[in-house]
Amino acid sequence: MSKISPLSGFPELLPAQRAVEREVIASVSRTFELHGFANIETRVVEPIDRLAKGGEVDKEIYVLQRIAAEPDAKADLGLHFDLTVPFARYVLEHAGHLEFPFRRFQVQPAWRGERPQEGRYRQFTQADVDIVGRDELPFHHDVEVMSVMVDALGRLPIPRVSFQFNNRKLIQGFYRGLGIDDVTDAIRVIDKLDKLPADEVAAMLVERVGTTPEQAQRCLELATIRVADTSFVEQVRALGVTDELLEQGLAELAAVVEGCRAVAGDRVGVEANLRIARGLDYYTGTVVEIFMEGYERLKSVGGGGRYDALASDGRTTYPGVGVSFGVSRTLIPLIADGVLSGSRPVPSAVLVALNTEDDRAASTRVAAALRARDIACEVAPSPAKFGKQIRYAERRGIPFVWFVQPDAGADDLRGQVKDIRTGEQVGADPSTWTPPEADVRPSIISTARTTATSETEENQ
Amino acid sequence: MSKISPLSGFPELLPAQRAVEREVIASVSRTFELHGFANIETRVVEPIDRLAKGGEVDKEIYVLQRIAAEPDAKADLGLHFDLTVPFARYVLEHAGHLEFPFRRFQVQPAWRGERPQEGRYRQFTQADVDIVGRDELPFHHDVEVMSVMVDALGRLPIPRVSFQFNNRKLIQGFYRGLGIDDVTDAIRVIDKLDKLPADEVAAMLVERVGTTPEQAQRCLELATIRVADTSFVEQVRALGVTDELLEQGLAELAAVVEGCRAVAGDRVGVEANLRIARGLDYYTGTVVEIFMEGYERLKSVGGGGRYDALASDGRTTYPGVGVSFGVSRTLIPLIADGVLSGSRPVPSAVLVALNTEDDRAASTRVAAALRARDIACEVAPSPAKFGKQIRYAERRGIPFVWFVQPDAGADDLRGQVKDIRTGEQVGADPSTWTPPEADVRPSIISTARTTATSETEENQ
Numbered sequence: 001m002s003k004i005s006p007l008s009g010f011p012e013l014l015p016a017q018r019a020v021e022r023e024v025i026a027s028v029s030r031t032f033e034l035h036g037f038a039n040i041e042t043r044v045v046e047p048i049d050r051l052a053k054g055g056e057v058d059k060e061i062y063v064l065q066r067i068a069a070e071p072d073a074k075a076d077l078g079l080h081f082d083l084t085v086p087f088a089r090y091v092l093e094h095a096g097h098l099e100f101p102f103r104r105f106q107v108q109p110a111w112r113g114e115r116p117q118e119g120r121y122r123q124f125t126q127a128d129v130d131i132v133g134r135d136e137l138p139f140h141h142d143v144e145v146m147s148v149m150v151d152a153l154g155r156l157p158i159p160r161v162s163f164q165f166n167n168r169k170l171i172q173g174f175y176r177g178l179g180i181d182d183v184t185d186a187i188r189v190i191d192k193l194d195k196l197p198a199d200e201v202a203a204m205l206v207e208r209v210g211t212t213p214e215q216a217q218r219c220l221e222l223a224t225i226r227v228a229d230t231s232f233v234e235q236v237r238a239l240g241v242t243d244e245l246l247e248q249g250l251a252e253l254a255a256v257v258e259g260c261r262a263v264a265g266d267r268v269g270v271e272a273n274l275r276i277a278r279g280l281d282y283y284t285g286t287v288v289e290i291f292m293e294g295y296e297r298l299k300s301v302g303g304g305g306r307y308d309a310l311a312s313d314g315r316t317t318y319p320g321v322g323v324s325f326g327v328s329r330t331l332i333p334l335i336a337d338g339v340l341s342g343s344r345p346v347p348s349a350v351l352v353a354l355n356t357e358d359d360r361a362a363s364t365r366v367a368a369a370l371r372a373r374d375i376a377c378e379v380a381p382s383p384a385k386f387g388k389q390i391r392y393a394e395r396r397g398i399p400f401v402w403f404v405q406p407d408a409g410a411d412d413l414r415g416q417v418k419d420i421r422t423g424e425q426v427g428a429d430p431s432t433w434t435p436p437e438a439d440v441r442p443s444i445i446s447t448a449r450t451t452a453t454s455e456t457e458e459n460q
Numbered sequence: 461m462s463k464i465s466p467l468s469g470f471p472e473l474l475p476a477q478r479a480v481e482r483e484v485i486a487s488v489s490r491t492f493e494l495h496g497f498a499n500i501e502t503r504v505v506e507p508i509d510r511l512a513k514g515g516e517v518d519k520e521i522y523v524l525q526r527i528a529a530e531p532d533a534k535a536d537l538g539l540h541f542d543l544t545v546p547f548a549r550y551v552l553e554h555a556g557h558l559e560f561p562f563r564r565f566q567v568q569p570a571w572r573g574e575r576p577q578e579g580r581y582r583q584f585t586q587a588d589v590d591i592v593g594r595d596e597l598p599f600h601h602d603v604e605v606m607s608v609m610v611d612a613l614g615r616l617p618i619p620r621v622s623f624q625f626n627n628r629k630l631i632q633g634f635y636r637g638l639g640i641d642d643v644t645d646a647i648r649v650i651d652k653l654d655k656l657p658a659d660e661v662a663a664m665l666v667e668r669v670g671t672t673p674e675q676a677q678r679c680l681e682l683a684t685i686r687v688a689d690t691s692f693v694e695q696v697r698a699l700g701v702t703d704e705l706l707e708q709g710l711a712e713l714a715a716v717v718e719g720c721r722a723v724a725g726d727r728v729g730v731e732a733n734l735r736i737a738r739g740l741d742y743y744t745g746t747v748v749e750i751f752m753e754g755y756e757r758l759k760s761v762g763g764g765g766r767y768d769a770l771a772s773d774g775r776t777t778y779p780g781v782g783v784s785f786g787v788s789r790t791l792i793p794l795i796a797d798g799v800l801s802g803s804r805p806v807p808s809a810v811l812v813a814l815n816t817e818d819d820r821a822a823s824t825r826v827a828a829a830l831r832a833r834d835i836a837c838e839v840a841p842s843p844a845k846f847g848k849q850i851r852y853a854e855r856r857g858i859p860f861v862w863f864v865q866p867d868a869g870a871d872d873l874r875g876q877v878k879d880i881r882t883g884e885q886v887g888a889d890p891s892t893w894t895p896p897e898a899d900v901r902p903s904i905i906s907t908a909r910t911t912a913t914s915e916t917e918e919n920q
Contacts, residue, residue, distance in 0.1 A: 041472075065522065
């Protein structure tokens with residue numbers, strides 16, 4: 001048997017770290033539910049030809065085969081590499097049983113065989129929220145779904161995130177208004193602005209896309225516009241390009257920025273950043289990339305946008321708008337850096353001590369009484385000296401130890417409870433005693449939260 | 461692209477059905493936490509040689525390979541087919557960071573390439589709870605972990621389940637006391653009792669295992685003992701076999717049955733069934749199979765037991781005891797049969813109606829006020845006639861529609877709220893109005909619950 005060693009790209013969390021991930025998933029899920037989004041899960045496999053993008057199969061797909069398959073059998077299933085492809089298939093497959101617009105969220109792992117690095121894993125969890133219409137989907141859902149993710153991430157104890165919005169209609173309309181023929185190609189070149197200096201990009205626009213130097217200059221000017229309000233509208237207009245699609249894009253982007261600013265608290269930035277293009281293939285309107293302060297090296301920790309044909313069965317088209325949050329990409333680096341940690345590795349708030357092994361039933365009764373009141377607890381594994389039992393609790397971060405009355409009958413469960421952090425010990429009855437709210441469940445300890453608070457205070 | 465059609469063995473749930481699964485997972489998880497078990501997740505892949513059982517690789521394993529791998533590259537990873545193998549590896553890999561005894565639960569999918577049938581799927585979710593010690597694990601944890609699963613399943617609105625316990629020491633000690641040499645082989649033959657008549661099994665014991673007809677008869681008598689209390693101890697003793705290991709097994713089984721009976725309410729049966737053997741390989745003491753009333757055709761819906769060497773790294777051995785509940789195996793047939801259904805396919809308790817599209821901000825403010833008080837809601841997608849908006853809510857099972865005051869300012873969010881089931885409409889303020897507790901979240905509608913209650917009443 002192979003030696004036990006971690007598999008690169010398949011990170012695993014220790015119990016206290018997993019408690020962090022669990023709380024984060026519970027928090028974003030609850031926010032999505034408050035906004036009326038239903039949870040679904042899809043199977044993790046899809047036919048390989050469905051995982052193909054634009055006819056080309058992504059090289060990072062993991063294919064699946066039964067070990068007992070014939071040696072020359074063609075593998076026809078692969079693990080999904082995101083949650084959008086399976087969701088589109090789910091909508092087509094189950095359309096007859098869904099109500100449209102269909103609002104769903106999905107939190108599941110996905111797999112990519114790419115080279116692992118910080119923030120990029122071979123197995124990673126994403127949280128996606130989307131609204132899908134049948135035949136049509138009014139624009140206001142763009143504002144809605146983006147606001148929901150702003151709301152969700154704003155509630156997390158992570159460093160400040162920034163939603164950077166753009167709109168494909170705006171870019172396309174602007175380029176068209178400028179008289180550039182190959183809009184798609186121009187966007188592809190402009191997309192290199194984060195790697196190449198502006199003058200090189202301008203030269204490429206002239207050489208490859210065939211723009212005039214004047215047009216190239218305008219494209220660069222558009223791409224440098226980045227503001228935290230709707231003043232981009234005037235800045236774009238000042239560039240002197242007129243086009244109907246451009247106007248529509250400006251209005252949509254302004255509405256998204258305004259709508260998201262209305263729900264963004266201190267923890268979330270909202271900007272129009274006219275350099276964001278986000279792939280070329282299926283986005284048709286709103287696009288967004290989410291970045292995290294101090295973690296720009298991770299590139300985006302989320303993103304999404306509007307796609308006028310999320311799915312189609314030939315007769316019906318399903319337009320959608322959605323946004324994805326990279327749970328693993330965000331949390332694993334934050335946990336590794338000590339920004340986020342769990343307050344304890346166990347759910348127990350109380351260790352019920354044991355007087356003697358024969359007395360286990362008495363301790364079990366006290367534990368049952370606490371559980372009946374929704375207090376998580378466990379009974380000590382052995383009747384060691386109380387000092388040793390207390391250290392057992394200490395090592396697990398269990399804040400309270402309950403001492404059972406040695407001679408009490410089954411009806412009288414009163415005992416003593418000790419806060420092992422302060423040493424304070426009081427008489428208590430398991431049918432009435434309650435731990436402080438902060439000790440009831442494991443919680444997330446975040447240094448980002450502290451930092452954010454002091455920043456906020458400085459800003460005031 | 462392939463036509464959309466379901467993949468056999470990979471069932472998917474519609475939103476209201478998924479709500480059932482989610483509530484069930486939340487319920488068992490909460491029970492495990494109340495008993496001090498920490499949640500972990502493991503990566504879904506393991507090295508293939510680790511997935512091998514006793515040196516032999518299970519033919520049902522799905523192997524994984526990057527689609528870009530060389531044609532003759534050897535696949536070395538497979539999807540896990542249960543949660544025990546990855547858990548054992550997790551314990552070994554992370555032992556230095558865990559506190560023992562380590563109490564964990566795990567709810568994740570697993571994959572097997574077997575032929576799909578009712579209750580058996582190629583992707584299925586399990587909920588496992590285990591306690592693992594380092595070098596030693598006192599027996600009382602057997603009682604504890606089984607009681608936890610009894611408690612967890614007793615809280616679910618599923619048909620009555622029955623925990624059928626046995627103990628490997630009891631069987632082995634009895635056979636040894638009878639003078640049978642090949643205990644393992646004898647158990648393998650006795651295991652056929654659910655397929656073959658008793659006299660054929662007796663004949664096989666004589667022919668294959670080399671027992672005397674007398675010994676064979678005693679084995680059959682042991683295997684037919686099945687009681688719902690500890691009276692099996694006297695019944696076994698009456699068979700006149702004495703053995704030290706047998707005595708230990710009797711005492712352990714009696715303790716497990718008594719401990720589980722103490723927490724089992726009306727919804728759970730607890731029995732000693734001396735025919736349960738549960739595989740031969742790694743169980744060394746307590747064994748259990750869980751059956752569900754009316755669904756005996758599914759075979760067991762859960763099972764587990766004691767293994768003295770869950771994992772070992774050569775120097776240290778980690779004994780464990782645990783039990784697994786087949787979430788998919790149980791729920792998918794119950795949902796298909798209509799025994800369980802979700803009360804609605806969306807989390808929203810309220811649809812906030814829309815007066816005009818220009819008035820969307822007013823409806824959004826009301827929705828935000830409700831969400832601030834933890835009430836899930838959504839705003840109507842379009843300012844259709846109110847009758848149409850009410851039908852929108854009806855189709856989604858949303859119980860309340862909120863009508864916004866047309867001319868109200870941003871400070872006055874009072875409006876009217878209608879229970880669309882009764883037609884009752886009242887004036888309400890989103891900062892104080894609360895839906896009835898039963899309407900706050902989607903819930904599970906269970907016909908099993910009703911049946912069970914009437915059965916209980918009949919029994920009284």
